[in-house]
Amino acid sequence: MFGIVILIICSLFFLGIVTRTKSLMQGRKGPSVIQNMKDIFRLFNKATIYSTTTSFIFKIAPIIYFSTVVTALLLVPFFSQKAIISFDGDFVFFAYLLALGKFFMILSALDTGSPFEGMGANREALFSMLVEPAFFILLASFAMYTGKTSFYEIFYDFIDLKDATSVFLIIIAAYILIQVAMIENSRLPVDDPKTHLELTMIHEVMILDNSGFDLGLILYTSSLKFVMYGMLLSNLFIDSSMHIFVQVGLVVLIQFLFAILVGMIESFRARERMKKNSHFIFTLTVMSMMVFFGVLLMMNKI
Amino acid sequence: MDISYLFLSFLLVPLGLIIPTKFKSFFSLLIVSIASFISISFALDAFFGHTTKGFIGSENEPFSLYFVVDNLSAFFIFLINIVVMSALVYGIGYMKKYTEISKINLHYFAFNFLHISMLLLCIVQSFVPFLIFWEIMAVSSFLLVLFDSKNKEVLRSAINFLVQMHVCMAILLVGMLWLMGSTGITTFEAMKVYFSTHNNIWMFLLFFIGFGMKAGFVPLHTWLPKADPAAPDHVAAVMSGAAIKLGLYGILRTLSFVQNEKYEIGMFLIIISLITGLYGIFNAIMQKDMKKSLAYSSIENIGIIGLGLGIGFLGIAVNNFSLGFLGLAGAILHILNHALFKTLLFLGTGNIFNQAETTNMELLGGVIKKSPITSITFLIGALAICGLPPFNGFISEFLIYDGIISEFNKGNVSIDVLLLVSLFSISLIGGLAIFNFTRIFGIVYLGTARSPKVEKMQEVEPIMYITQFVIIAIILTVSFFSSFYLQFISQIIASFMPNYHTIPFAALAPQNEIVVVLVVLISIVLIMFFVRKFVVQANGESYGPTWGCGYVGETKKMQYTASSFSESFEKLAFLSLFKTTKYKEIEKTDIFPVSRTFVQTNEDILEENIIDPPISYIQKNLKNFAIFKSGNTQTYVWYAFLFILVLFIITFFNII
Numbered sequence: 001m002f003g004i005v006i007l008i009i010c011s012l013f014f015l016g017i018v019t020r021t022k023s024l025m026q027g028r029k030g031p032s033v034i035q036n037m038k039d040i041f042r043l044f045n046k047a048t049i050y051s052t053t054t055s056f057i058f059k060i061a062p063i064i065y066f067s068t069v070v071t072a073l074l075l076v077p078f079f080s081q082k083a084i085i086s087f088d089g090d091f092v093f094f095a096y097l098l099a100l101g102k103f104f105m106i107l108s109a110l111d112t113g114s115p116f117e118g119m120g121a122n123r124e125a126l127f128s129m130l131v132e133p134a135f136f137i138l139l140a141s142f143a144m145y146t147g148k149t150s151f152y153e154i155f156y157d158f159i160d161l162k163d164a165t166s167v168f169l170i171i172i173a174a175y176i177l178i179q180v181a182m183i184e185n186s187r188l189p190v191d192d193p194k195t196h197l198e199l200t201m202i203h204e205v206m207i208l209d210n211s212g213f214d215l216g217l218i219l220y221t222s223s224l225k226f227v228m229y230g231m232l233l234s235n236l237f238i239d240s241s242m243h244i245f246v247q248v249g250l251v252v253l254i255q256f257l258f259a260i261l262v263g264m265i266e267s268f269r270a271r272e273r274m275k276k277n278s279h280f281i282f283t284l285t286v287m288s289m290m291v292f293f294g295v296l297l298m299m300n301k302i
Numbered sequence: 303m304d305i306s307y308l309f310l311s312f313l314l315v316p317l318g319l320i321i322p323t324k325f326k327s328f329f330s331l332l333i334v335s336i337a338s339f340i341s342i343s344f345a346l347d348a349f350f351g352h353t354t355k356g357f358i359g360s361e362n363e364p365f366s367l368y369f370v371v372d373n374l375s376a377f378f379i380f381l382i383n384i385v386v387m388s389a390l391v392y393g394i395g396y397m398k399k400y401t402e403i404s405k406i407n408l409h410y411f412a413f414n415f416l417h418i419s420m421l422l423l424c425i426v427q428s429f430v431p432f433l434i435f436w437e438i439m440a441v442s443s444f445l446l447v448l449f450d451s452k453n454k455e456v457l458r459s460a461i462n463f464l465v466q467m468h469v470c471m472a473i474l475l476v477g478m479l480w481l482m483g484s485t486g487i488t489t490f491e492a493m494k495v496y497f498s499t500h501n502n503i504w505m506f507l508l509f510f511i512g513f514g515m516k517a518g519f520v521p522l523h524t525w526l527p528k529a530d531p532a533a534p535d536h537v538a539a540v541m542s543g544a545a546i547k548l549g550l551y552g553i554l555r556t557l558s559f560v561q562n563e564k565y566e567i568g569m570f571l572i573i574i575s576l577i578t579g580l581y582g583i584f585n586a587i588m589q590k591d592m593k594k595s596l597a598y599s600s601i602e603n604i605g606i607i608g609l610g611l612g613i614g615f616l617g618i619a620v621n622n623f624s625l626g627f628l629g630l631a632g633a634i635l636h637i638l639n640h641a642l643f644k645t646l647l648f649l650g651t652g653n654i655f656n657q658a659e660t661t662n663m664e665l666l667g668g669v670i671k672k673s674p675i676t677s678i679t680f681l682i683g684a685l686a687i688c689g690l691p692p693f694n695g696f697i698s699e700f701l702i703y704d705g706i707i708s709e710f711n712k713g714n715v716s717i718d719v720l721l722l723v724s725l726f727s728i729s730l731i732g733g734l735a736i737f738n739f740t741r742i743f744g745i746v747y748l749g750t751a752r753s754p755k756v757e758k759m760q761e762v763e764p765i766m767y768i769t770q771f772v773i774i775a776i777i778l779t780v781s782f783f784s785s786f787y788l789q790f791i792s793q794i795i796a797s798f799m800p801n802y803h804t805i806p807f808a809a810l811a812p813q814n815e816i817v818v819v820l821v822v823l824i825s826i827v828l829i830m831f832f833v834r835k836f837v838v839q840a841n842g843e844s845y846g847p848t849w850g851c852g853y854v855g856e857t858k859k860m861q862y863t864a865s866s867f868s869e870s871f872e873k874l875a876f877l878s879l880f881k882t883t884k885y886k887e888i889e890k891t892d893i894f895p896v897s898r899t900f901v902q903t904n905e906d907i908l909e910e911n912i913i914d915p916p917i918s919y920i921q922k923n924l925k926n927f928a929i930f931k932s933g934n935t936q937t938y939v940w941y942a943f944l945f946i947l948v949l950f951i952i953t954f955f956n957i958i
Contacts, residue, residue, distance in 0.1 A: 044837065045841060046841060047841045047842040047843060047844065048838055048841065048842075048843045048844075049843070049844050049845070049846050050843065050844075050845050050846075051845070051846065051847060051848040051849070052845050052846065052847060052848075053668075053749065053750055053847075053848050054848075055670045055671060055674075055748065056674075057670070057681075057748065059834075060831070062834075063827060063830040063831055063834055064827055066830060067823060067826040067827040067830055068823065070826055071819060071822055071823040071826060074819070074822065075819070085815055085818060085819055085822070086815075087811060087812040087815035087816070088704060088708065088811065088812050089700060089703060089704040089707055089708075089812055090812075090815075092700055092703045092704070092707070093691065093696075093700065093816065093819065095729075096689065096690060096691055096696060096700075096732075097691060097819075097823070099688075099690060099732075099733075099736055100685070100690045100691060102736075103685070103688065103690060103736055103739075103740060106740040106744065107740055107743060107744055107748060109744075110740070110743075110744030110745070110748045110749060110862070111744075111748040111749065112749070112848045112849075113667075113668070113748070113749035113750045113848055113858070113861050114848045114849065114850065114851075114856075114861075115856075115860045115861055115862055116851055117848075118744075118749075118861060118862025118866075118867070119862060121740070121744065121862070121867075122741075122862065122866070122867045122870055123870065125736065125737045125740050125741075125867075126737065126870050126871055126874070128733070128736075129730070129733030129734055129736060129737050130733070132729045132730065132732065132733040133725075133726045133729045133730050133733075135729075136725055136726075136729040137722065137725060137726060137729075140706070140707055140710060140722070140725055141710075143707050143708075143710055144710035144718070149704070149707050149708050198851045208849050208851075209848055209849050212838070212841060212843075213834055213837045213838055213841065214834075217830075217834075278874050285726070289722070289726075292722055296715065296718065301714070301715045301718065
């Protein structure tokens with residue numbers, strides 16, 4: 001439970017740090033790091049407007065989206081401690097939980113009957129379907145290397161910073177995880193949350209009709225999702241032999257660096273053309289296959 | 303009770319012809335109940351460890367009837383009864399629109415015959431009666447598909463179905479004759495004898511082609527996407543939910559006798575299933591018709607089941623019982639799961655067809671406002687088929703995933719690479735299924751109506767959605783009490799792995815944890831639901847039009863359509879190359895706009911390029927023989943005379 005509390009605290013600042021980094025990069029002072037949370041909190045207190053076209057799906061989708069991410073958090077191991085619920089193959093469950101949330105968000109976009117939101121829904125469905133194999137193959141390679149199949153055991157046995165090949169693999173794996181996190185959260189280079197033209201949006205256009213509590217919930221879920229991936233990322237680097245306080249410090253540090261990295265990427269990269277997005281995502285799958293073959297090499301199987 | 307009562311229930315069916323039209327459906331239901339009652343009583347025996355065996359007629363004669371009700375049969379008996387019973391109850395409501403007596407008579411007649419023949423196929427183990435019941439099943443499903451016989455497209459699909467089922471039967475006949483010839487045994491036991499002395503691969507392949515055709519493995523699947531859309535929806539539910547499972551029953555039965563070469567057979571199953579799964583879901587995405595898309599998604603699910611079987615067999619081959627169990631249990635549970643949610647989904651399309659008289663997605667939209675209850679049932683079916691928690695599809699897919707993941711690290715490189723490809727494909731299939739079913743549900747049920755057909759829709763009769771609730775209840779038992787189902791399935795698996803009787807801990811442990819997570823998920827959703835309700839009530843809510851990005855002249859035609867939703871994927875996977883478009887481009891000289899048409903169709907790529915060419919070649923050449931067909935009785939008498947003359951000459955000169 002302690003881990004979850006730290007993650008939730010991190011999630012309050014995460015998007016703020018991203019925004020701050022971006023504004024600093026642009027030479028502005030920028031808003032304070034809790035401005036995003038203030039915005040979300042303000043949304044919670046606003047009245048909601050629904051489109052007359054929508055049905056109950058539109059109303060329950062944000063709740064389910066949020067609940068799946070919170071449940072998924074329970075499966076993520078927190079440094080050397082066991083996740084709250086851990087079992088063999090839990091990362092499959094993790095991925096399917098997130099897919100459930102996404103399923104409802106796609107439906108809620110189609111529920112409005114807006115052509116723009118339909119387009120966003122279509123793109124989100126396509127891109128998130130393409131990113132799935134990358135995540136699975138990456139974790140399967142870890143599972144093969146460690147001989148374990150649950151998140152906790154995989155990460156517990158994983159780290160070995162003395163071995164050069166292992167370090168190399170960890171770097172590729174971290175790269176893939178970061179990209180997966182960026183895609184899952186609809187950030188650059190696949191999607192740009194700051195774009196102002198509906199035709200080029202993906203995630204933003206899907207939630208055009210959400211307002212009030214629902215919108216706030218969706219925005220906060222995005223931030224939770226970021227820290228969740230940040231946690232997975234830090235698990236790659238944390239050794240279970242470290243002292244517990246060192247581990248906590250490291251987690252917070254990595255979350256912080258991750259947020260800055262996201263801000264940097266968003267400052268210096270342009271968004272891919274919509275056509276190239278699928279190629280880009282597919283490349284991630286190929287990279288995770290590289291990790292797989294790297295692991296085969298390490299195990300002296302080939 | 304005697305099993306022969308089940309055969310006798312065939313005799314009851316014709317009585318339905320003299321029953322008043324109003325009560326025909328109930329009479330049919332009565333017979334289904336009788337047959338279900340008899341078969342389930344035997345299935346329960348098997349479930350509690352007592353296998354019923356026996357002969358009708360004398361032993362070892364080709365026409366005598368050897369029957370066995372073991373765990374495998376029991377499993378399929380339960381499945382068939384659930385599907386057929388719910389489809390028939392649903393059919394009572396669905397058929398009310400139709401009044402033509404001859405059609406109704408034929409429909410219920412064929413329905414009962416199909417049900418009883420399917421049950422008997424799971425029980426009978428002698429070859430000749432097996433083929434007879436197989437034939438009864440084929441013909442009665444043909445009659446059921448042919449319900450809307452005035453429609454040319456339906457007629458063509460039905461005949462296509464009949465022919466393909468006979469090809470499939472011919473292949474089984476060859477296999478069975480071969481077995482009878484080489485072993486002298488007339489029951490499935492012949493396989494055991496044959497497999498222990500000969501190479502297993504070829505005979506397995508022969509039976510796999512025969513049964514696989516019924517099951518819908520690519521490239522033998524071509525009948526399925528034609529027959530399902532042609533049939534009335536509750537019949538399509540039986541065909542996709544239960545009838546194709548008999549192909550899988552045959553494959554499982556054959557597999558249970560395989561002695562050697564298990565490794566190669568497992569490999570073969572994995573590869574063919576991956577092709578089937580990917581091909582099925584690719585095509586499902588391309589379809590504009592709901593039923594056709596569902597039919598292709600059946601093919602996709604057959605691929606998932608086959609993958610589980612292959613992985614399980616690989617596990618048995620390398621003596622890894624845990625892997626064997628996970629693969630087989632995943633496959634067998636997925637057979638049940640697919641039967642449940644595919645029935646639910648087809649009944650869902652039935653609700654739409656019943657009211658709007660079309661299943662073309664481009665003409666539908668906004669159905670959720672017209673019939674909220676059936677929309678929810680369809681949504682649950684869609685979630686279940688995508689393998690999303692908390693529904694049953696997840697449980698079986700999870701077992702297969704678990705099998706794949708836990709086997710890495712133990713096997714050699716070639717197995718690892720094969721499992722990598724499997725993992726890649728199954729996760730891609732899962733993602734694509736989500737893509738497809740968000741498309742179907744989003745386009746058909748959400749948004750606004752795309753044609754006036756939807757405007758007149760109403761909620762269907764209670765009898766039609768109550769059956770769907772029953773199926774949903776069973777679905778939920780699978781996801782929340784999966785260990786009970788696995789206990790039963792482990793008894794079936796024991797016949798594949800004779801020296802192994804307990805469920806591996808690795809398979810059961812996650813199941814309990816999954817239930818915990820599901821409960822947590824549902825409770826968080828409920829808490830959030832009430833929090834949201836409270837907050838929204840406190841802050842107030844209002845309604846307005848959808849935000850049109852500044853444009854106010856929106857019409858319902860501007861909504862995203864089913865084809866535009868799938869287009870992005872088609873372009874990516876080069877599937878759009880296989881579409882034929884009929885459209886005349888606007889020339890430079892066309893000054894004034896004239897009305898134009900745009901038609902885009904897509905055909906099954908494999909069917910068009912692999913199955914059709916040889917058939918049309920044969921057809922073309924056989925047509926030359928038509929000159930003999932004069933239609934004149936005198937000419938035919940001449941043929942007979944000439945034949946006898948030739949025979950006489952040949953024997954006279956001792957040529958043969």
